Each structure stands twice: as C-alpha cells, then as structure tokens.
Amino acid sequence: MNDPHPPKRTRKDSWQALHRDVIACNRCARLRDYGAQVTPAKRYADWKYWGKPVTGFGDHLARLWIIGLAPAAHGGNRTGRIFTGDRSGDFLFAALHRVGMANQPSSVHREDGLALEDCYISATARCAPPANKPLPEEIANCSIFLDREWGLLSRKRVLMALGKIAWDAALQLARRQGITINKPRPTFGHGAEYRLAADLVLVGSYHVSQQNTFTGTLTEAMFDGVLRRCRALCDGK
Numbered sequence: 001m002n003d004p005h006p007p008k009r010t011r012k013d014s015w016q017a018l019h020r021d022v023i024a025c026n027r028c029a030r031l032r033d034y035g036a037q038v039t040p041a042k043r044y045a046d047w048k049y050w051g052k053p054v055t056g057f058g059d060h061l062a063r064l065w066i067i068g069l070a071p072a073a074h075g076g077n078r079t080g081r082i083f084t085g086d087r088s089g090d091f092l093f094a095a096l097h098r099v100g101m102a103n104q105p106s107s108v109h110r111e112d113g114l115a116l117e118d119c120y121i122s123a124t125a126r127c128a129p130p131a132n133k134p135l136p137e138e139i140a141n142c143s144i145f146l147d148r149e150w151g152l153l154s155r156k157r158v159l160m161a162l163g164k165i166a167w168d169a170a171l172q173l174a175r176r177q178g179i180t181i182n183k184p185r186p187t188f189g190h191g192a193e194y195r196l197a198a199d200l201v202l203v204g205s206y207h208v209s210q211q212n213t214f215t216g217t218l219t220e221a222m223f224d225g226v227l228r229r230c231r232a233l234c235d236g237k
Contacts, residue, residue, distance in 0.1 A: 014152055015152060018145065018149070018152065019056075022053050022054070022056075022126050022145055023052050023053055023055065024053075025053050025126065025127075025141075027141040027142075028127060028138045028141050030130075030135070030138070031125070031128070031134070031138055032052075032053075034127070034129065035051045035052065035053075035071075035077050035127050035128045037051075038051065038074070038078075038128065040074075041074050044078060047078060049077065050076070050078060050079060052127075053126040053127050054071040054076040054080060054081065054126055054127070055122075055126070056082060056120060056121060056122030056123075056145075056149060057081055057083075057084075057121055057122075058120035058121050059115075059116050059119055060120065061118075061155050062116070062118050062119050062120035062153060063155050063156060063157040064101070064119045064120070064157070064158050064160060064231070064234055065119075065121075065122070065149070065153055065159050065160070066092075066119065066120070066121045066162065067123065067124060067146070067159060067160070067161050067162065067169065067170055068083065068122070068123045068124065068162045068163075068207070069123060069124055069132065069134075069162065069163055069165055069207060070124060070125035070127065070128060070129050070134055071123065071126070071127065072086045072088060072128060072132070073128045074086060075089060076128065077128035079108075079109050080110050081107070081109070081110045082121050082123055083121060084107040084108065084109065084110065084114075085108060085109065087213070088207075088208045088209050088213075089107045090106060090107075091208045091213050092107075092208045093105060093107045093114065094106070094220075095208075095224055095227055096227070098224060099224065099227045099231060100117070101117050101118055101227075101231075102114065102116050102117070103115045103116075103117070120153060120156075122146070123142075124142065124146070124165055124166050124169040125138055125139055126142050126145060134165075139165070139169060143172065143173065146169065147173065147176060150177055156200065157199060157200060157201070157233060157234045158200070158202075158203055158230045159196070159200070159201070159203070160204075160205060161188070161202060161203070161205070162206075162207045163188075163205075163206065163209075164188040166207075167188040167204050168188070170202050171194075171202070174196045179196050179197060189204055190204060190206045190222065190226065191203070191225070191226055191229070192204035201233050203230055205218075205226045206218040206222070206223075208223065
C-alpha cells in the first residue's frame with residue numbers, strides 16, 4: 001500500500017539526484033568514449049582518471065553562478081571536479097580566493113578541502129570534448145542540467161559566462177526559463193553585461209584557459225575586476 005503522506009523531497013535530495021543523473025548520463029557517445037579513453041599524461045601516470053561526466057560544484061545558496069565550457073581532459077575529466085587539476089582552475093580559484101569566495105587558492109583533487117562561498121560553478125557541457133570543442137547537439141543534450149541548476153539555485157543574482165559558448169548557452173537557458181532576450185542578441189565581450197530580469201544579470205568574461213591567460217588576453221587584474229563587479233551586482237549595487 002502506498003504511503004498517503006510520503007516524505008517531502010528536500011533541496012539536498014534534489015541536488016543529490018541531479019548529481020547522480022549527471023554522472024550517469026550517456027546521451028553523447030562521442031564524449032563518453034573520449035572521456036573514458038583519454039590517455040593519462042606522463043605526470044599523471046599513476047592517477048586513476050574519473051572519465052565520467054562532471055557535476056557542478058560550490059555553494060548551493062550562491063548568488064554568483066559561474067558557467068564554463070567543459071571539463072578539461074586532464075583536469076576535471078581526471079579529478080572528477082570541475083576546474084580541478086589544471087591551469088585554468090589554478091587561475092580561477094586563485095581569483096575567487098582573492099575576492100573571498102574560496103577558502104583556498106588552489107584546486108588539486110576532490111578531497112583537498114576546497115569550499116566556495118556565495119559561488120557555484122558548472123559547465124555548458126559536462127564531459128571533456130576532443131579539442132575542447134563540444135558539438136552543438138552535445139551542448140543541447142547537456143542543457144537539461146543547466147535547467148535543473150537554474151531551478152535549484154534559488155538565490156542566484158549573477159550568471160558569469162566564461163567565454164562566448166557559455167554566454168550563448170546562458171542566453172538560451174534564460175530563454176527556456178521564459179525570459180525574453182532582446183534583439184539584436186546581446187554581444188559577448190569581457191565585462192559585457194545584460195540584465196535578464198530585475199534581479200538577475202548576465203556578465204561575460206574571457207575564459208580562464210591557458211590560451212587566454214598565458215598570452216595576456218586575460219590578466220589577473222582583468223578577471224579580478226569582473227569578479228568584483230559580479231559581487232557588487234549580487235549586492236544590488
């Protein structure tokens with residue numbers, strides 16, 4: 001006999017269910033095959049690679065939601081945590097630490113004690129793609145996870161998109177949630193802002209990839225400036 005008064009689903013249960021579904025996802029055969037078959041780099045020869053889709057990470061009560069591109073083959077795909085174990089993560093978490101949103105400046109592995117405050121991080125695609133380029137249909141397949149995070153992140157005030165692909169994914173996400181996007185479509189740029197709703201702003205930043213940070217396209221000062229702006233927007237300033 002069914003219980004006429006089943007226990008209510010808690011927000012924690014919802015996050016746990018989302019993370020289980022992300023890890024178990026097999027919608028994109030190309031990405032799943034690639035992630036599972038990545039050959040360990042020499043410096044990680046003794047590391048057991050995660051090789052599965054990677055969940056979001058951070059404060060579930062966050063006002064700042066950072067959306068990246070996808071896990072790196074020898075970063076998140078290796079460690080099992082987004083932006084963890086690669087140079088992009090080194091740059092990102094050092095910056096979050098400088099603005100007081102991370103308790104430490106590095107992210108090495110899933111049990112390293114890293115904790116975020118008022119910040120949650122996820123990605124447009126949850127599996128590592130060959131050449132860091134997910135296909136449009138793969139991005140579409142992963143969009144359901146952004147939709148579910150949108151519903152769970154009830155205190156979000158700022159969406160920070162790292163790169164144009166994440167910017168476009170964030171606009172599409174907002175549209176799926178019933179938000180009207182003006183025409184012409186808002187243009188991505190470092191420091192670009194677009195108000196999605198009275199209490200929600202999309203902010204763009206160059207991606208924290210080595211391609212940008214090693215060439216000076218994105219400097220610490222530039223990224224810190226956008227992060228400080230995001231914090232101000234979270235505070236309604």
